[in-house]
Amino acid sequence: MSTSNDLPSPVSRRLQLEHAQAVAEQADRHAVTLESILAVLRSSRLDDRASRTMALDLASAALIGLRSTTDEQRGTMLEPVDGAFARLRSDLRPLARFGGLDVQFVEPPTAGRALPGEVAHAARAIVRSAVLALVDQEEAKRVRIQWDCDGLNLLIGIRDDGRGEITGHDDSLRPIAERVAALDGDLEVSSTTGWGTSLEIRLPLDPPAEAEPLEDSVGFSARERDVLRLVASGARNRAIADQLGITDNTVKFHVSNLLRKAGVRTRGELTAIAAGSARGHH
Structure with a gap:
């Protein structure tokens, strides 16, 4: 028979959540690194020696990033919205440079409200996953990424020029939808055959208020x-x-x-x- 002592304490649940978030972040960065390395190795614009050198550089940079403790403090840190967007551009640069993908960035306002570290991290991971899904499922060659902030929410727009056949129920978007829902956000997907797909994402900057009894x-x-x-x-x-x-x-x-x-x-x-x-x- 189970007792109340069998239930995890609030501290234990918090530590489990933090661990799960750390694991998810590492998985996201590993995915970006592997996709970037594959893009380099497959590039027809680089010879074997140049591609190996670039792949080694990417792997080394990823290892350095994994050893960094900066992101471990993201729950208590704030990131300026333009700084968080700059990190996203850096994450996607190898894919854009060597994967044959034209990524267009629409800069967010520099005077917007700073993003909580958790929201900034999640937003970058969501965009990276979305771009990879669109390239894989939609065969997109061009992707447009836009961030904005209305003071209460981070607003993310992603549009591609792919086949326009992906839907909100597509398996490739399920992890993204789950991550958005976990932050109490919204995800809207609209596609037009032959014209591409658009993703509109809203991520609240503040946690939901507790319901009054x-x-x-x-x-x-x-x-x-x-x-x-x-x-x-x-x-x-x-x-x-x-x-x-x-x-x-x-x-x-x-x-x-x-x-x-x-x-x-x-x-x-x-x-x-x-x-x-x-x-x-x-």
């Missing part, structure tokens, strides 16, 4: 709060009456008031929003 947001009496907590736990009227020492009719009266004040029609709706707000609060 229903019992705190509505003017319930003390007895109504007691009834609400029992209703949310799944207790029926007779059990509520026995526990509170009141009659069944009094419970029905309180439940009726709860429904009216909460603006719902059924006991199930009341239970759902009460339980949901309690989870958001905790």
